[in-house]
Amino acid sequence: MKHTISALVEHKPGVLARVAGLFARRGYNIDSLAVGTSERPEFARMTIVVEDEGDRTILEQISKQLYKLIDVVKVFNHTVDPIVERELALVKVAVNSQTRPDVMQIAAIFRANIVDVGEGTLIVEVSGTTEKVDALLRLLEQYGVQEVVRTGRIVLVRGKKGT
Amino acid sequence: MPTMKGADALLDILKEENVEVIFGISGGNVIPICDALYDRLDEFHFVLTRHEQGAAFMANGYARSTGRVGVCMATSGPGATNLVTGIADAYMDSVPIVAITGQVRTPVIGKDAFQEADVTGITMPITKHNYLVKHAEDLCPTLRHAFYIAKTGRPGPVLVDLPFDITAGPVEFTERCLGKLPGYSPTYKGHVKMIRQAGKVMAQAKRPLIYFGGGVISSGASEELLKLAETLKCPVTNTLLGKGGFPDTHPQSLGMLGMHGTYAANMAISEADLIIALGARFDDRITGRLDVFGPHRDPNVKVIHIDIDPAEIGKSVRTAVPIVGDVKNVLGQLNEVVQPRQPGEWEEQCYAWRQEHPLTYERDGLKPQYVIEQVYEVTKGQAILVTDVGQHQMWAAQYYKCDRPRQFLSSGGLGAMGFGFPAAIGAQIAHPDATVVDIAGDGSIQMNIQELATAVYERVPVVICIMNNGFLGMVRQWQDLLYDRRYSAVDLRDRQRQRGTCPDFARVAEAYCAQGIRVTKPEEVRPALEKALQRREGPTFIDFWVEEEENVFPMIPAGRTHKEILLRRPEAQP
Numbered sequence: 224m225k226h227t228i229s230a231l232v233e234h235k236p237g238v239l240a241r242v243a244g245l246f247a248r249r250g251y252n253i254d255s256l257a258v259g260t261s262e263r264p265e266f267a268r269m270t271i272v273v274e275d276e277g278d279r280t281i282l283e284q285i286s287k288q289l290y291k292l293i294d295v296v297k298v299f300n301h302t303v304d305p306i307v308e309r310e311l312a313l314v315k316v317a318v319n320s321q322t323r324p325d326v327m328q329i330a331a332i333f334r335a336n337i338v339d340v341g342e343g344t345l346i347v348e349v350s351g352t353t354e355k356v357d358a359l360l361r362l363l364e365q366y367g368v369q370e371v372v373r374t375g376r377i378v379l380v381r382g383k384k385g386t
Numbered sequence: 387m388p389t390m391k392g393a394d395a396l397l398d399i400l401k402e403e404n405v406e407v408i409f410g411i412s413g414g415n416v417i418p419i420c421d422a423l424y425d426r427l428d429e430f431h432f433v434l435t436r437h438e439q440g441a442a443f444m445a446n447g448y449a450r451s452t453g454r455v456g457v458c459m460a461t462s463g464p465g466a467t468n469l470v471t472g473i474a475d476a477y478m479d480s481v482p483i484v485a486i487t488g489q490v491r492t493p494v495i496g497k498d499a500f501q502e503a504d505v506t507g508i509t510m511p512i513t514k515h516n517y518l519v520k521h522a523e524d525l526c527p528t529l530r531h532a533f534y535i536a537k538t539g540r541p542g543p544v545l546v547d548l549p550f551d552i553t554a555g556p557v558e559f560t561e562r563c564l565g566k567l568p569g570y571s572p573t574y575k576g577h578v579k580m581i582r583q584a585g586k587v588m589a590q591a592k593r594p595l596i597y598f599g600g601g602v603i604s605s606g607a608s609e610e611l612l613k614l615a616e617t618l619k620c621p622v623t624n625t626l627l628g629k630g631g632f633p634d635t636h637p638q639s640l641g642m643l644g645m646h647g648t649y650a651a652n653m654a655i656s657e658a659d660l661i662i663a664l665g666a667r668f669d670d671r672i673t674g675r676l677d678v679f680g681p682h683r684d685p686n687v688k689v690i691h692i693d694i695d696p697a698e699i700g701k702s703v704r705t706a707v708p709i710v711g712d713v714k715n716v717l718g719q720l721n722e723v724v725q726p727r728q729p730g731e732w733e734e735q736c737y738a739w740r741q742e743h744p745l746t747y748e749r750d751g752l753k754p755q756y757v758i759e760q761v762y763e764v765t766k767g768q769a770i771l772v773t774d775v776g777q778h779q780m781w782a783a784q785y786y787k788c789d790r791p792r793q794f795l796s797s798g799g800l801g802a803m804g805f806g807f808p809a810a811i812g813a814q815i816a817h818p819d820a821t822v823v824d825i826a827g828d829g830s831i832q833m834n835i836q837e838l839a840t841a842v843y844e845r846v847p848v849v850i851c852i853m854n855n856g857f858l859g860m861v862r863q864w865q866d867l868l869y870d871r872r873y874s875a876v877d878l879r880d881r882q883r884q885r886g887t888c889p890d891f892a893r894v895a896e897a898y899c900a901q902g903i904r905v906t907k908p909e910e911v912r913p914a915l916e917k918a919l920q921r922r923e924g925p926t927f928i929d930f931w932v933e934e935e936e937n938v939f940p941m942i943p944a945g946r947t948h949k950e951i952l953l954r955r956p957e958a959q960p
Binding site: 232233237240241244245248266280283284287288290291292293294295296 | 506507510511514515518535567568569570695696697700701
């Protein structure tokens with residue numbers, strides 16, 4: 224099962240290497256990791272999606288090991304939290320004059336934007352849950368997906384509770 | 387705020403932290419620090435080692451024997467990488483050291499400059515924290531944080547990488563004020579609810595056992611542990627690193643448990659219905675096969691686990707009562723709620739196990755166990771005993787009884803050969819009047835034998851007892867017992883299968899202007915030890931030609947259960 228963890232970390236050089244190194248060293252599987260400045264410039268917020276491979280106790284260890292890093296300030300496991308989750312993807316799709324309207328229509332249904340039109344290609348920008356991004360990618364496959372870039376999941380907890 | 391050279395600010399902060407001794411070697415990128423030291427040799431004792439690994443282990447031995455932060459220094463690149471084993475050792479065994487390394491000038495970092503290595507990258511997984519100081523204004527706060535982090539919470543090594551231009555250039559010396567570390571606040575006191583819960587569980591237990599580790603020593607909890615043990619009147623067992631935290635000679639002590647622990651301690655941990663774990667981390671050498679250990683075998687077995695590091699609790703063993711906190715504080719709290727217990731059948735059983743199968747060996751020829759018993763007698767059990775890693779380490783742990791904390795120094799978690807001799811030098815420098823004995827092997831002593839020069843120069847009277855069996859004995863033992871005696875990559879003797887020629891340890895010692903003695907017969911042991919201990923002006927090597935193929939028993943082969951303990955060499959299968 225996949226779990227989403229948020230970590231508030233000091234915005235310092237090397238902190239990403241410390242977190243990534245910890246996961247590699249202890250054999251935890253990272254599905255995705257997104258990081259950027261938080262509401263306070265001295266802290267960054269990381270959203271990490273991990274796979275527990277059937278061992279639920281591993282989640283507690285991940286959180287404790289993260290806390291051991293001096294640069295990590297707070298860790299939250301969002302398995303049961305009500306959250307808003309988003310992922311952004313850019314998809315470069317091969318099109319010709321016949322398929323271009325189809326791709327644009329699919330994009331519209333997904334409330335995705337066409338952000339670049341080239342000779343024989345379109346870039347579709349989509350944001351939403353990981354499942355929504357996956358679904359759009361599946362639909363676009365038949366036209367020829369040339370390149371994909373995804374940010375990985377980011378989340379915020381709904382309401383007053385912090386992330 | 388006064389402006390001064392970075393190196394002077396560094397020394398001022400070391401002074402602030404009450405650092406008296408620095409172990410290290412100079413080098414191109416630490417020249418500004420060496421230069422600043424030139425004028426301040428009355429303030430700092432700089433111990434010039436012959437290899438940086440020696441410096442790291444000396445700082446380690448200094449820290450383990452005193453509880454203070456040990457400081458070592460090395461130049462960039464190869465100097466820093468040579469520290470790595472000593473830093474890793476301090477990390478595994480939670481020893482507070484601060485390693486200062488030189489780095490190339492900031493403008494050339496990342497350009498593969500001469501003697502450049504990414505030292506913070508290399509040491510990231512083996513330090514509690516590390517820093518590369520890239521801006522002069524960060525120097526003072528970083529150094530203060532380094533010491534604070536090394537010695538608080540679960541202690542550990544911190545490395546500070548200092549580029550040449552930072553130590554050579556001007557910095558503003560800021561007032562002593564620890565800025566906030568928002569991600570670091572160790573828990574020292576136990577949760578009151580959990581303390582009460584622990585008291586209840588203890589009152590219900592029929593077969594309680596106290597199992598403690600190095601945390602008792604680093605938190606200074608020996609007195610509180612003694613009080614708890616004497617209230618509960620239950621048996622007590624220790625890990626290798628815990629040795630000395632509770633008197634080995636106390637009637638409730640079952641001695642060390644685990645792979646080479648006593649029969650009684652191993653039976654006790656496999657039969658106990660309550661394991662009270664204090665500052666210990668259920669290492670694989672302790673638990674044996676984990677899936678049938680304690681609560682994993684029988685859900686009625688309860689574990690109370692007290693540790694300052696929350697990540698240790700529940701890492702390996704299912705815990706009924708987790709208590710995060712400093713062992714000394716938590717035991718103080720616990721001692722107020724624990725009800726006195728009357729010893730009964732369980733205690734009788736444990737002490738019967740101890741009587742049935744005490745530690746023993748066959749007394750023919752020159753046995754390493756005999757040598758250690760003699761060391762114990764001659765030093766009246768008062769020496770600071772340092773060991774290297776291997777068979778002799780286990781014999782030292784088994785046969786040298788320690789009654790006080792910080793008396794027994796050994797590389798436990800990392801098991802780093804080469805630890806013993808430099809760690810003994812570090813301990814002796816911290817305790818100039820103490821008797822310091824290093825039990826070494828003929829393999830491990832050669833991993834840092836160059837420190838003889840340091841020991842002679844510093845006039846440290848350490849006595850190095852080399853248990854010379856001509857083999858890398860622990861691996862030979864495994865090959866003997868588990869690999870059909872296929873001895874491979876373990877024979878240290880010369881081409882004629884002779885010991886004592888390559889090298890002749892006594893002559894090596896003499897070549898370094900130290901004292902060297904060779905002992906080949908049991909009756910020579912005592913006079914040699916007495917002669918060595920009398921000499922206070924420098925080190926002595928005693929080369930004991932012990933039985934070549936003696937094995938350490940008891941032994942629980944890796945991955946087996948406590949009940950599969952071997953007390954002697956099994957008869958060869960037909």
